[in-house]
Amino acid sequence: MKTKIILSALLLSSFVTTSLFAQVDYQAVSPEALRESAGGGPIDFKILVDAANLGGEETRIAELTFQPDYDPQPHTHDAIEIFYVLSGSFGHNVNGVPATLEAGDIGICRPGDTIIHSVEGDGPAVVLTIWLPGGAAAPFHSSN
Secondary structure, three states: OHHHHHHHHHHHHHHHHHHHHHOOOOOOOOHHHOEEOOOOOOEEEEEEEOHHHHOOOOOEEEEEEEOOOOOOOOEOOOOEEEEEEEEOOEEEEEOOEOOEEOOOOEEEEOOOOOEEEEEOOOOOEEEEEEEEOHHHOOHHHOOO
């Protein structure tokens, strides 16, 4: 009896999940569809996920490359901003508390935090960045 109840619950949750997601027309993202900067700037970006391929503004995910000549400026966002350092050394100052993030490290900012990004080394810092919600992401890589 317990097995039948568990199996029924699994089938029901599978049906509900399939029904909910079946309403959205998802598409695979080809390399050609990714929007990215022309390169050569202090921050280069590649948009991986946003409203154009997600169908909503729930999140935006981008690979950001901060060049050594990047000029750090304090700023805020109206979103949660999560950084995962892929390579290099990334300066992550949140509300006056400095940290240096290395490959494999994660940094988080909450809405309203004052943040300063910097490159801490001779080479670029490459960072996977996630904004929640995505519509509040920095305008330099806006989908508009």
